[in-house]
Amino acid sequence: MNAASPAIERGTAASRIAGIGVVAIVLLLALAPQFLSAGAVDRMTALFVYVILAAMWNALAGFGGLVSVGQQVFFGLGAYFAIRLANAGLDPFVALFVSAVIVGAVSWPISLFMLRLKNGEFAIGMWVIAALTHLLVNLDRLIQGETGTSLISLNVYDASARRLTIYWLALASMTALLATLFGLLRGSTGAAIRAIRDNEDAAASVGVRVIGTKRLLFVLAAFGIGVAGALWLATAITFQPKTYFSVQWTAYMIFMVLVGGIGTFEGAILGALLFFIIETWFGGTGVWYLIGLGATALVFSLLLPRGLWGTLEERFGWRLLSVGYRVRLPTSVADPTGETISPAPTAAHREKA
Secondary structure, three states, X not given: OOOOOOXXXXXXXXXXXXXXXHHHHHHHHHHHHHOOOHHHHHHHHHHHHHHHHHHHHHXXXXXXXXXXXXXXXXXXXXHHHHHHHHHOOOOHHHHHHHHHHHHHHHHHHHHHHHOOOOHHHHHHHHHHHHHHHHHHHHOOOOOOHHHOEEOHHHHHOOHHHHXXXXXXXXXXXXXXXXXXXXXXXXXXXXXXXXXXXXXXXXXXXXXXXXXXXXXXXXXXXHHHHHHHHHHHHHHHOEEOXXXXXXXXXXXXXXXXXXXXXXXXXXXXXXHHHHHHHHHHHHHHHOHHHHHHHHHHHHHHHHHOOOHHHHHHHHHHOOOOOOOOEEEEOOOOEEOOOOOEEOOOHHHOOEEEO
């Protein structure tokens, strides 16, 4: 009897081509402002922020199993600390990233007690943290309660130069965060993260440092969302706590990940792109826009629970930015009678995500 062994694949020809394509796209985006209008540059900057938000929430919930409805706390703090640092005399562009570092540092003590909570308790606990932080920020006299303030120090820069600088900073931030997350998920830490998501007790039993790994992911997601909040402030200039600490930011993150494909690296990017297109076309319709987003999320949850990319990956085996291994079964095996038996098509590719 001839027995064929299954093959373990790390990547495919398509994924290698996709890697080259990603580099080419980033280079084209870096040159794009030369051909775009001022309004288009601002919209592309918003898209980069959306990709960051989607990727960070997907890392936390999709890969780590830590579903949070309070990630707006880090978005708001990213903007708040940037305001504070700029007011203290730091260059506003430097303040944007120093504020994100502070957000990451602040998230560390928060993780000490929040990561002791499970499932729904963690999700609601994060929302409570966001609400309390919102109230504390309102007490700052510089912020003037819900009246808010502005990052006025940015006005010393020419409007055109400022717009381009923010665009390139957002592009560089998105690229760096996605590359960091991709590298993390492809390594042993990524395998530990997914093991914890699937079965925390089983992961601990084989030596995975559960709390330490979850804390690393929690801090990375907080830092990334803090970057997004600071960049959003740079484009909007004004800071009002009720806007930046609004739960709508987490709702947007959830929408992008659910529609694109939770637990898939490509899904978060695709979801952000779809959200960006929907917002561009229908954002001016007011409350109907929000109703449409909710209805769309509900439809996807019921009919395509794995999202667009997750469904395509499941049906066709597409893998462009793979972070896991895949076991490819042999296309055919021979039984003792000498007949060739082909396994079911659905078994031809199975990935250990």
